[in-house]
Amino acid sequence: MNNCILVVDDQPINVRLLDVQLKAAGYTVLPAYGGQEALDMVNKHMPDIILLDIMMPGMDGYETCRSLKSNPKTAGIPVIFISALTDVNEKVNAFKCGGVDYICKPFQRDEVLSRVSTHLKLYFLQKSLQQQIDAEIAKRQSRxxxxxxxxxxxxxxxxxxxxxxxxxxxxxxxxxxxxxxxxxxxxxxxxxxxxxxxxxxxxxxxxxxxxxxxxxxxFLRPSKAKTSFSVKNAIEEVISMFSPYFAKSGIAINISCSGDDFSTTGYPNEFKQVILNLINNARDAILTHPNNPKAAIDIHITAMAITIRDTGGGIPEAIIGRIFDAYFTTKAPDMGTGIGLYMSKTIIETNMGWRLTASNIEGGAEFKIVLKE
CATH class of the missing domain: 1.10.287.130 (Signal transduction histidine kinase, dimerisation/phosphotransfer (DHp) domain)
Incomplete structure (x- = not known):
């Protein structure tokens, strides 16, 4: 299918001249003799590019272009101004209102064809890239x-x-x-x-x-909106619910808080799920760590960060950079899905706007939720 070009000019002779030259180059041409007529034509036919005069009765070229750019449906169509106005301020105004190029009258055939061809290539390249981006976003959202x-x-x-x-x-x-x-x-x-x-x-x-x-x-019900909640209380609620489960494994959970308890804004239930994910991982590490003299998880809370330390022997250096990747796990297939840490990082960094890091300490690992830098 030939590319479609809308030619807008209140002078019929200019429209006919461009019509002949563009059709000879293989383009389909739509004529319009005023701004409002151009807008009507665009909504009906959606051309690939527009050649637009400036000085027209009623709605001039600037107003026409601004109207096109304000409509999401037509905003992406490239507009090349063709005008007898040669003052640099007119050219600046043309670009300010959304034009991609400016050709002075009297125009030359080769110049018009060259600029039309260039902007069509750029337009379709941009559309192709946007489609790829949209497809990737849709794929990522589905994932x-x-x-x-x-x-x-x-x-x-x-x-x-x-x-x-x-x-x-x-x-x-x-x-x-x-x-x-x-x-x-x-x-x-x-x-x-x-x-x-x-x-x-x-x-x-x-x-x-x-x-x-x-x-x-x-605990499993998602928070619908960000609310103010006590970090210490939220963590203590998690520990209160699950401490018998950890005690059965001989693991002590210790909580300490520097300064007064403080509140933050976020999604409290999702935050609790992250805390549970982190202490569950700590539990698994401790249980699989041989000759462990101390089975404990220490949680320290400050206004700046929440630190969770375990005595599970630490994370192998070869994989520490991958532990937050989706589906990455060192556990047996029936023991882990590889999505707990990935979702924890997503919740903390994407939903909460905080930061989640992991590092090794003597005898174990440290996960830190940084609320304030």
Whole structure:
């Protein structure tokens, strides 16, 4: 298909001359004899380039060009001004309102064809690059959505495991109480006080399980908007929920805070998920580190940063630069997805506007969330 050129000039002789020259070069030409007519033609036919006169009755070339550039649908179409005005201020105005080039009348055929050809090439190159960029953005967004979904599924799997762990003790207590009730009935030991005590035990354990379920449900619910929250409180909530899970593995979690507790603005539930990801990774490192004299995770909070240190032996130098890459993991396929640290970095740096780094310290690794430089 031939490239389409809109020629706009209130003088028919100029339009006819350009029409002949451009058609002879293989272009399709659309004529317009005023600014408003040009806008109507553009909306109907979407030309590839516009040759635009300046001095026209009603809507002049400058106003026409500004109108084209204010419309996202037509803003990208290159506009070459062709005018008898030779003052440098007129040329400056032409470029200011969105023109890509300026040809003085009387124009020369070869000059017009050369500039049209050049700007068409630039226009289609720009369109091609934009299409590639749009395709890459769409691909990346699709990939990000997949990673987010996988991260959520992995988090839910971990949550279910932790809920099961949290519920084992109350379920055992309820089961034991029910058996005691049956035994008491068989041996005629069941009286009002015994029944009342057993019911209270069952209700207490059931309430604990309900609170645990609510805590986990709230933990997994994404924050819809940035809010002000206490960093220390958020971390303590995570530790309170999951400390029994870590204690079962013989790992102590210590929290310290320099100065007064402070608040920040961000997505508190997503922040909690990052903290859980980091301490879970620390736990895995500690459990796989042989001859570990101290199994501990230390969390230090300041107004500038949150530092999480473990005694898991550190990160091998050969891979430390890759640990935040999507799908990168050193764990067995059934032990890790390779998206936890990637999503943590995305949440902290893209969503929160902070910074997440990793480094080795003596005997372990250090992850730092930098809130203020």
């Amino acid at each position: 990000e959505q997949l990673l987010v979904q996988q991260s959520k599924m992995a988090a839910m799997g971990e949550m279910l495991g932790m809920i099961v762990h949290q519920w084992k003790q109350p379920l055992n207590a309820i089961s034991s109480t029910a058996q005691d009730l049956e035994d008491a009935f068989i041996h005629n030991e069941l009286d009002k006080q015994y029944l009342h005590s057993s019911v209270n035990t069952i209700i207490s354990q059931t309430d604990f399980m309900l609170r645990t379920a609510d805590d986990f449900r709230n």
